[in-house]
Amino acid sequence: MASVQPLVRQLFSGDPRALARSISLVEEESTQGRAILKAIYPRTGRALVLGITGPPGAGKSSLVSRMVGGWRKRGEKVGIIAVDPSSAFSGGAILGDRIRMQEHCLDPGVFIRSMATRGHFGGVSRACRDVVDLLDAGGYRVIFIETVGVGQDEVEVVQIADLVLVVLPPGLGDDIQTIKAGILEIADLFVINKADREGADRLASELSAMLALSPDHGMAKSPILKTVATTGQGIPELMQAVDQGRRQKGRTASREEREKERSRERFLELFREGLYRRAREACLARDEVEAIAEDLATRRRDPYSAAEEVLGRVRFAEPRRRVPSNGRRR
Numbered sequence: 418m419a420s421v422q423p424l425v426r427q428l429f430s431g432d433p434r435a436l437a438r439s440i441s442l443v444e445e446e447s448t449q450g451r452a453i454l455k456a457i458y459p460r461t462g463r464a465l466v467l468g469i470t471g472p473p474g475a476g477k478s479s480l481v482s483r484m485v486g487g488w489r490k491r492g493e494k495v496g497i498i499a500v501d502p503s504s505a506f507s508g509g510a511i512l513g514d515r516i517r518m519q520e521h522c523l524d525p526g527v528f529i530r531s532m533a534t535r536g537h538f539g540g541v542s543r544a545c546r547d548v549v550d551l552l553d554a555g556g557y558r559v560i561f562i563e564t565v566g567v568g569q570d571e572v573e574v575v576q577i578a579d580l581v582l583v584v585l586p587p588g589l590g591d592d593i594q595t596i597k598a599g600i601l602e603i604a605d606l607f608v609i610n611k612a613d614r615e616g617a618d619r620l621a622s623e624l625s626a627m628l629a630l631s632p633d634h635g636m637a638k639s640p641i642l643k644t645v646a647t648t649g650q651g652i653p654e655l656m657q658a659v660d661q662g663r664r665q666k667g668r669t670a671s672r673e674e675r676e677k678e679r680s681r682e683r684f685l686e687l688f689r690e691g692l693y694r695r696a697r698e699a700c701l702a703r704d705e706v707e708a709i710a711e712d713l714a715t716r717r718r719d720p721y722s723a724a725e726e727v728l729g730r731v732r733f734a735e736p737r738r739r740v741p742s743n744g745r746r747r
């Protein structure tokens with residue numbers, strides 16, 4: 418295997434082509450991709466990761482585009498990951514995102530990547546986290562993850578972020594209850610976009626009434642801002658609120674706690690995935706799953722016995738002795 422060192426060096430120096438190549442290697446699940454992720458890890462964890470979610474057409478991309486302009490003025494390189502739930506079926510939405518980012522397309526300090534929700538071994542949130550690390554290592558100090566807030570996958574994805582912005586347009590079927598509760602709970606900031614439309618004030622007051630009713634969640638304190646992404650109205654205030662959110666999170670001990678929790682999850686996820694992959698390769702014959710499925714469907718076997726039988730083939734090495742934390746065996 419060719420050494421990834423030259424590529425990693427180029428990535429560290431901020432070369433966008435090296436970044437694109439690295440992302441492809443990682444997405445292909447190649448050994449080189451893994452080697453890159455290992456090599457860059459010590460240089461990650463520096464970027465501000467902003468999750469942005471909300472219903473389709475709420476104006477997420479338009480807002481991201483505006484905010485990118487703000488960060489660029491401050492001289493920061495910005496990465497954007499557009500997680501696209503529909504791209505498994507059509508490329509249309511990706512194209513739409515690209516078009517709304519057009520003003521930044523030629524800017525070498527802006528890197529845009531679309532990602533499908535399906536087709537990633539280990540899930541889209543893992544794939545997304547890997548791309549965040551690559552951008553981070555490439556010197557992108559602000560990274561946006563845009564997802565359409567529709568399902569569990571998307572909720573998991575935005576939880577990678579340091580700050581989550583939930584974008585809501587007025588006139589959501591005229592009923593705030595249509596907003597999924599899970600989405601509200603992960604919000605650090607609410608943005609009522611399309612404030613030029615009727616109903617923005619009403620949505621804001623309904624939302625704050627609703628938040629006041631759920632004091633156990635952190636979201637009760639989440640600010641509500643109004644913006645018009647098409648004109649830029651409210652964007653300076655939004656940037657300020659993001660800065661403030663960043664400072665607040667940076668100060669608290671909970672940031673370290675959160676980072677540790679995410680690291681633990683990340684490790685366990687990789688462990689689970691590796692275990693499953695190895696066990697499946699070692700213990701299940703080709704087409705065996707099909708045969709088992711057929712047996713279960715026709716009630717010749719039950720799923721519990723089938724799973725137990727296959728698991729019985731897994732051979733673990735001798736259990737490791739517990740090693741005390743000073744590294745010496747007792």
Ligand SMILES: Nc1nc2c(ncn2[C@@H]2O[C@H](COP(=O)(O)OP(=O)(O)OP(=O)(O)O)[C@@H](O)[C@H]2O)c(=O)[nH]1
Nearest residue numbers: 473474475476477478479565610611612645646647
């Ligand atoms: N009137 C008005 N239109 C807006 C505003 N913000 C965005 N739009 C328009 O709303 C449409 C959708 O905007 P996007 O930024 O693509 O919304 P999105 O949430 O990224 O959409 P998806 O990624 O497809 O879910 C576009 O036609 C925008 O021009 C706003 O503040 N006011």
Ligand SMILES: [Mg+2]
Nearest residue numbers: 477478514563
């Ligand atoms: Mg969009």
